[in-house]
Amino acid sequence: MAKNNKNIELLDRFMRGETSPEEEQLLLEWFRNSASRDEILHFYQQRWIETSDEELPAEVQGRMFLRIKERMHEIEESQKDRETRTIKPKSSFTRFLPYAATILLCIGIFSSYLYTLKKSQVASEYTVSAEKGQRASIVLPDGTKVWLNSHTELRYKSDYGVKERNVFLNGEAYFEVSKDKEHRFVVKSGEMEVEALGTSFNVKAYNEDPDFVATLFEGSIKAGTGDDNSVILTPNQHVSLNRQSRSLTVGTSENVSYARMWRNNELAFEREKLDDIAILLNRMYNVQLEFKSDKIRNYRFSGVIKNNSLDNVIEIISLTAPIIYESHGDTIILDAKP
Template sequence: MDYIELLEKYMQGLTTPEEEKALLDWIQHDGDARSTISAFYEKRWKETPDTGVSAELQYKMLMNIKQNICQHEIENQSAAGRKIVWMNVMKYAAAILATMVVSVFSAYYFYSSESDVKNFVVYADKGQRSNLVLPDGTKVWLNSDSKLEYDNTYGVKERKIRLTGEAYFEVAKDKEHRFLVSTGLMDVEALGTAFNVQSYPNEDEITTTLLEGKVKISTPGQEAILLPNQQACFGKSSNGLSVIEVENAKYSNSWTKGEFAFNGATLEEIAKELSRMYNMEIKFDSDEIKEYNFSGVIKNNSLTNVLEIISLTSPVVYEVVNDSIILDKQK
């Protein structure tokens, strides 16, 4: 069976249920699937004419993969088991997307006929995470609900990328070409280092946490140099930049290892993070519990596990209602 041809057909939404099952089984169980897909699309990328694939079509292809995978699994579960099985569906979809989408989706590019600049974009939708290697060897882990962009001038004069959301970087050393992450309001410059950047549009604060090396932080009218175990915080509303010492900087990228870490975070902050990670709405029936503080590291960061630990260590109860979670104070 030609799985690449089947994959092409699947991404266009033309496969039969039997073909979908065969393709998903191959991706999940064949250890060579990732390298086969990667090699094929790398070759195609090099041979693709400049007309390229439109950004709209690429995004539709990505959404088609995600929706078809989730729907395929959900339809095979009984209604009684869906609340628990929902987590397994997302894990299964995430595993397939981590293998397939980064290799496939990032191999395509956005192209404008009015310019020679080709723009590469990688998405990690809500409930998903992605990882990739940039042309210079820099490793990037992209967290849920995030987007990373760069173009084909990357590495010519400098190595510049644009980030919306959260990402962890292990930067390849290259003293001749600075590495720059731009979030719009905060620029992070590095030569060879490891750091985490969080910049979600709906959050007031942009943070950069340094694990190794040295980075330069630039915000409107302000600059700072970060050393290991320091964090830069920029308030969008206050337009203020501050640098603080962090006791456990290593926890800033715990999400890349499948862990969930928080240090003095409020339940409201944790709920926002969980909502992004699992693409599930979280509501509060009690405003009081929003300010409860939590610290710790959860190795198995499944949604059920996190909620169970929160309920066991505090007077908080939770209930799963359809696609939402309700948090309330224990009576």
């Protein structure tokens, strides 16, 4: 078995692109042996059994399968290049390709089967959250990058990427989606669904807000409550879903970049009511804003605050509107200027 383990180790290194021509020649000779496939299947089956009680992170599992797919793609591209050349190379690697493709396909199918079987027996769900006053980020198994704003929760199941790439969002997040035409990427936020392929966009969908908003920066997205109530967005557009009426409103803004400035610790307002800003500051800084005067709730503010410490934000707001404030621990009291 020691010899077989050595061959398996060479196979693992080949998938990582780390083998030398001499080592590839050894693998080629092993592949010519009809027993090699059974040895490979037996080895990976045993490895899976030995780790059956361990919970492999979805990120690790996803990257395993992605690497197999990438290596298969590299092999296919090499074969295409070889077919287009007038003089065919005679390297051992070239003769090795048909065997490699077969073995990698075998591993891919077997691993995918075991992955699906194991996860169907033990349903798992992964949660990433950012509490009030915090932010977080994550790289999903397919390489998709997600940034979470304060008071946000993102969930995805352990079968992410097997059939579809579904995530469940409560809060606000910015997405940079990896391209994968075979697997849809869908963000589900209450009544709203946003489907994307190879794109970057922001979704603001807090359960306590009356509207869910999706803003597109690159690519295209389909957003709405279903096939009969959906719209296709182009870059620099945003769609708002009113949760009560379930109506969709599409708009374009010169300041569309405002929707993602929070990632850089910047605050951007475009005619925002002070009442809504108070909710935002509660999420970002975990503080309570109380109004002594109701009339100041409807004061509107526009602009960008780069140094967005809480004291700086409150000070700037008080300088641009006829209001005064007092701080008492984690509570800020706002009132109209006398």
